[in-house]
Amino acid sequence: xxxxxxxxxxxxxxxxxxxxxxxxxxxxxxxxxxxxxxxxxxxxxxxxxxxxxxxxxxxxxxxxxxxxxxxxxxxxxxxxxxxxxxxxxxxxxxxxxxxxxxxxxxxxxxxxxxxxxxxxxxxxxxxxxxxxxxxxxxxxxxxxxxxxxxxxxxxxxxxxxxxxxxxxxxxxxxxxxxxxxxxxxxxxxxxxxxxxxxxxxxxxxxxxxxxxxxxxxxxxxxxxxxxxxxxxxxxxxxxxxxxxxxxxxxxxxxxxxxxxxxxxxxxxxxxxxxxxxxxxxxxxxxxxxxxxxxxxxxxxxxxxxxxxxxxxxxxxxxxxxxxxxxxxxxxxxxxxxxxxxxxxxxxxxxxxxxxxxxxxxxxxxxxxxxxxxxxxxxxxxxxxxxxxxxxxxxxxxxxxxxxxxxxxxxxxxxxxxxxxxxxxxxxxxxxxxxxxxxxxxxxxxxxxxxxxxxxxxxxxxxxxxxxxxxxxxxxxxxxxxxxxxxxxxxxxxxxxxxxxxxxxxxxxxxxxxxxxxxxxxxxxxxxxxxxxxxxxxxxxxxxxxxxxxxxxxxxxxxxxxxxxxxxxxxxxxxxxxxxxxxxxxxxxxxxxxxxxxxxxxxxxxxxxxxxxxxxxxxxxxxxxxxxxxxxxxxxxxxxxxxxxxx
Numbered sequence: 325x326x327x328x329x330x331x332x333x334x335x336x337x338x339x340x341x342x343x344x345x346x347x348x349x350x351x352x353x354x355x356x357x358x359x360x361x362x363x364x365x366x367x368x369x370x371x372x373x374x375x376x377x378x379x380x381x382x383x384x385x386x387x388x389x390x391x392x393x394x395x396x397x398x399x400x401x402x403x404x405x406x407x408x409x410x411x412x413x414x415x416x417x418x419x420x421x422x423x424x425x426x427x428x429x430x431x432x433x434x435x436x437x438x439x440x441x442x443x444x445x446x447x448x449x450x451x452x453x454x455x456x457x458x459x460x461x462x463x464x465x466x467x468x469x470x471x472x473x474x475x476x477x478x479x480x481x482x483x484x485x486x487x488x489x490x491x492x493x494x495x496x497x498x499x500x501x502x503x504x505x506x507x508x509x510x511x512x513x514x515x516x517x518x519x520x521x522x523x524x525x526x527x528x529x530x531x532x533x534x535x536x537x538x539x540x541x542x543x544x545x546x547x548x549x550x551x552x553x554x555x556x557x558x559x560x561x562x563x564x565x566x567x568x569x570x571x572x573x574x575x576x577x578x579x580x581x582x583x584x585x586x587x588x589x590x591x592x593x594x595x596x597x598x599x600x601x602x603x604x605x606x607x608x609x610x611x612x613x614x615x616x617x618x619x620x621x622x623x624x625x626x627x628x629x630x631x632x633x634x635x636x637x638x639x640x641x642x643x644x645x646x647x648x649x650x651x652x653x654x655x656x657x658x659x660x661x662x663x664x665x666x667x668x669x670x671x672x673x674x675x676x677x678x679x680x681x682x683x684x685x686x687x688x689x690x691x692x693x694x695x696x697x698x699x700x701x702x703x704x705x706x707x708x709x710x711x712x713x714x715x716x717x718x719x720x721x722x723x724x725x726x727x728x729x730x731x732x733x734x735x736x737x738x739x740x741x742x743x744x745x746x747x748x749x750x751x752x753x754x755x756x757x758x759x760x761x762x763x764x765x766x767x768x769x770x771x772x773x774x775x776x777x778x779x780x781x782x783x784x785x786x787x788x789x790x791x792x793x794x795x796x797x798x799x800x801x802x803x804x805x806x807x808x809x810x811x812x813x814x815x816x817x818x819x820x821x822x823x824x825x826x827x828x829x830x831x832x833x834x835x836x837x838x839x840x841x842x843x844x845x846x847x848x849x850x851x852x853x854x855x856x857x858x859x860x861x862x863x864x865x866x867x868x869x870x871x872x873x874x875x876x877x878x879x880x881x882x883x884x885x886x887x888x889x890x891x892x893x894x895x896x897x898x899x900x901x902x903x904x905x906x907x908x909x910x911x912x913x914x915x916x917x918x919x920x921x922x923x924x925x926x927x928x929x930x931x932x933x934x935x936x937x938x939x940x941x942x943x944x945x946x947x948x949x950x951x952x953x954x955x956x957x958x959x960x961x962x963x964x965x966x967x968x969x970x
Contacts, residue, residue, distance in 0.1 A: 347401055348399070348400055348937050349402060349449060350520065351398050351445060351446050351590045351655065352398060352655050352657070353935065355594075355657060355658030356592040356657045357659055358657070358779070358780035358893050358933060359780060359783060359893070359894050360893065360894075360895045360896065360935070360936035362896055362897075362936050362943045363897040363943075364938070364943035364968065365895065365897060365943050365945065365968060366897035367897065367898065367921060370921050370922050372969045373945075373966050373967070373969075374968070374969045375964065376944055376966055377422060377423035377965050378963065378964045379962070380961050380962055381408070381410050381416060381961045383411055383412045383961050384959060384960075385412065385442075387435045388433075388435045388439075389435060390438040390439065391433075391438075391511075392441075392953040392954050393953045393959050394411050394442045394443055394954070395410060395931070395948045395949065395951070395960065395961060396411075396445045396446075396889075396890065396948065397409050397410070397445060397948045398933045399446065399963065400446060400449060400935075401420060401937040402449055402459075403459075403476075404421065404939055405419065405420055405426060406418045406419075406420045406937070407447050407475075408446070409444040409445075409447050409463055411443070411444055413444055413463065413466060413467075414429065414431070415447055415463050415478065417475075418963070420937060420944065427477060427478030429473055429480075433467055434467065437511045440511055440512060440514070441466055441533075442954070443516040443531075444463075444464075444466070444516060445517045445518060445776070447462060447463050448518045448520065448521050449521070450462065450526065452551070454483070456481060456482065456483060457473075457474045457479075457483075457484075459475035460472050460475060460484075462519050462521070462526055464517070465514065466514035466516070467510055467511070468496045468500070468509060468510075468513050469493045469495055469515075471492060471493045472493070480492025480493065483552060484550075484551065484552065485553040487552060487553075487554065494548060494553040496513075496528060497513050500513055500530060500542045500544055501541055509541060511533070512533045513532055514530065514531050515528060515530055516588055517529060517531075517588060517589060517655075517776075518590065519548075520590075520591045520593045520600060521593070522598075522600065523595075523631070525550070526547065526548040526549070527547050527548075527631070528545065528547075529543075529586060529587030529588060529602065530545075530587070530588065531586065532583070532588075534606075534610050535609040535823075535824055535831055536608075536822065536825065537583075537823070538582060538583070538608055538615045538826030539581050539582070540582075540584045540608035541584070542560055542583055543583065543584045543586025543605065544558050544559065544586075545559045545587050545634070546558050547631070556634075558634065561585040561604045562579055562585050562620075562623065563622065570621045570622055572618075573618040574616060574620060576617065578615060578617065581615070582616045584605060584606065585604050585608075585620070586604070587602045588651070588653075589603045589655055589776055589778075590778075591603075591656070592657065597685060597686065599628045599631065599685065600628070601628050601656035602626075602627050603627075603651075603654060603656060604622055604624060604625050604626075604627060604652060605652065606646040607620050607646070609822065610648075611647055611648070611799060611801065611822075611824070612706075612707065612801060612827045612829055612831065613645050613708075613709075614706035614707050614708070614827060615826055616645075618645065619645055619710055620644070622636070622639055622641070623641075623646065624641060624642055624644075624646045624651065624652055625642060626642065626652060627639040639688070640683060640688055640690070640694075641714070642677075643675075643713065643714075644709075644710035644714070645709055645710045647758055648676075648759075649676075650675065650676045651676065652673060652675055652676075653774065653775045653776050654774055654776060654778035654779065655673075655776075655778045656673050657778060657779050657781050658671055659857075661682060661691060662858060669686060670683065670684065670857075672779055672788060672857075673778075674773075674778060674790045675772075676771070676772040676774060676775065677755060677768060678722030678723075678724070678768050678792055679715065680716060680779065680790070680860075681694070682718075682857065692717045694714045695714070695715045695717060696712040696715075697712055697715050699755075700753040700756055702760070703760060703761075704759065704760060704761060704801055707758070713756055719855070719860060719862045721851075721853045721862075722768050722773055722792050722793075722794050723767070723794060724755040724767075726752050727747055727765055727796060727845060728752070729748050731846060732747055733838075733842075733846045733847070734838050734840070734844070736840065739839060739840050739842070740838075742839055742844075743836075743844035743845070746765070746844065747765065749762070750762065750764060751764045751765065752764070752767075755767065759801050759831070760800070761800070764800070765836065766799050766833075767797075767845075769795055769796055769797030769836075770797055770799075771797070771835070771887075771889075772792060772793045773793060774791070775889055776889065776891075777890045778933075781894070785915060785916060787855070787856065787915055788855045788857055789852060789892055789894065789900055790852075790892070791851070791852050791853075791868055791888050791891065791892060791902060791904050792852075792888075793849065793888060794845075794849055794885075795843045795849045795887055796836040797836055798819075798833060798834050798835075799831065799832070799833045800831070800833070801830070802829060802831070804828060804829065807830050819833065819834045820832065820834060842871075842874075847885055848867035848868070849887060850867065850868045850869055850885040850886045851865060851867055852864075852865070852866050852902070853865045854915070864917065864918035866913075866918045868885050868888055868902070868905050869883075869888065869905030869906070869907045870882060870884065870907055870909075871884050873907045873908050873929070873958075874886050874887075886906050888904040888905040889904060890930065890931045891904060891932075891933035892933070893933060893935060895936060898914060899914070899921070900912065900914070900915050901934045901945055901947075903926065903929060903931070903932065903949070904931065904932075905929065906931075906957050907929060908926045909924070910923065910924045910926055910930055910934075910947060910966075911923050924966070926949050926962075927949060927958075928949055928950065928951035928957060928959060928960035928962070929949070929951050930949045930964075931948075931950065931952040931957070932947055932949070933947075934946065935947075942967055943967065944965045944966065945965065945967075946963060946965045948962075949962040949963070
């Protein structure tokens with residue numbers, strides 16, 4: 325097997341990491357690879373894979389006035405226990421062999437405020453020397469707190485936050501609001517992905533509601549002391565300090581005024597190198613950048629920070645001056661890539677643009693060339709885009725070509741006609757076509773390409789696999805004086821509208837769907853794509869999911885590939901496990917060929933990333949099955965596990 329042939333290289337270091345990965349102590353497994361080395365479940369016996377136990381949390385969003393529902397948690401495993409979090413920020417500890425609840429904690433979210441997010445992607449665990457709570461579960465919440473809980477009992481750790489008078493938790497919103505004077509960030513500022521842990525550092529990002537204003541809250545990343553909750557350091561992805569060399573990429577005083585560029589995706593830690601890797605998002609607002617001229621670095625970047633100081637060690641910007649909502653949405657995945665007889669410590673990330681990038685962890689040097697290519701320019705007064713964007717030389721995971729009238733798709737003549745009219749009238753010049761006053765077809769859309777499900781990496785076979793969307797969106801900028809008339813005429817019916825305060829324009833957007841609710845362009849609308857990490861070539865590319873749970877009842881259940889969020893897991897036995905698609909099915913594929921090996925019906929879609937663990941010599945696969953209200957799916961509260969039938 326290719327990975328283990330170079331015995332003279334430091335492969336043994338990876339073997340140690342892989343052994344640890346069987347524990348699944350953090351989101352995405354060891355290094356965020358979404359890889360389990362377990363092999364008990366394999367292609368020879370997969371026909372015996374069956375449900376083991378199912379747990380229902382009871383969290384179905386009841387009592388909330390204005391919050392979506394999802395169940396996105398990637399469970400972590402320690403001491404024969406699974407730990408999960410729910411959409412309402414409840415934490416539950418379960419016996420990993422039986423599913424019996426051991427303890428339950430409720431963060432007590434206010435049910436009467438408007439939340440911009442519904443996600444809680446999981447929790448983190450810390451082990452250290454402490455008189456109380458030597459093993460701690462950390463939870464970030466939708467109202468901007470970090471809670472520390474005793475991993476064995478679920479009780480709050482009283483020493484955490486004691487200096488602020490909030491025993492057991494820290495209010496993270498206060499520092500985020502300081503620059504722009506926001507007084508009430510409830511629902512506007514929260515934490516959706518789990519902190520990462522390194523030594524006594526608990527490193528936390530944030531989620532910030534998009535497109536409300538230029539001067540949105542600060543998208544700061546913080547390191548907290550795991551015992552006290554005191555702040556070790558703060559890093560702002562917008563360079564506020566005059567001496568920061570990246571401030572030159574922000575025109576005028578925009579680096580002082582602009583907000584966001586926050587890290588909402590999960591982060592990854594390289595303990596040996598004392599580095600934390602993070603993916604930054606768009607500066608505010610997402611779709612118009614006239615108030616923030618320049619490339620806007622460190623936004624839309626992969627960034628490596630020193631764990632002890634928060635200092636930038638290296639960064640790579642993957643989108644210049646973002647006006648497409650092309651956040652870097654995925655967890656950086658730490659792996660080892662074999663190249664010309666060398667084992668290279670690498671970090672891999674996939675993007676909403678449908679590109680895969682890989683870098684040397686030590687230096688930030690690209691392992692695959694990055695080419696600056698010319699892109700379409702804006703005709704919106706006040707906007708000035710970068711003339712080029714960075715394209716990975718790895719084969720594109722989605723189509724980047726312009727959409728034309730010939731690409732219109734529908735299952736009835738009026739469907740096709742409606743789609744064709746928009747393709748004729750809206751601006752469509754392929755990837756990076758900018759928002760416009762006439763209307764723009766955004767392809768890939770602001771949902772991707774790839775999204776927070778990230779990339780699953782088989783380090784032995786040197787294969788990276790990700791699920792992608794291939795559904796365009798429609799975006800319009802609207803002059804403020806024109807808004808009332810457009811609303812009155814019905815021209816904005818069915819569109820999401822954002823105010824973008826501080827700019828001359830409102831923004832309207834929607835996914836490009838036909839009157840019957842199906843995408844307006846040809847399938848596949850969702851895919852699984854496998855990349856050879858040695859060459860950067862596509863190994864296979866297949867539709868993900870059928871339309872049986874998406875289309876009107878009279879439409880046949882075609883295997884067209886469907887919208888998806890969440891991610892995949894790969895195992896040491898060469899299996900890829902994934903739900904993610906908006907269908908009620910869990911699927912397993914052959915990692916090398918993409919052949920489908922196994923399916924199982926689910927009560928609702930599994931909009932999450934599976935994981936695997938072992939108890940008493942038995943391998944289990946676990947996945948959160950909860951649907952997603954933003955995708956208009958059925959909703960649930962199931963944690964489902966599978967094992968080989970005795």
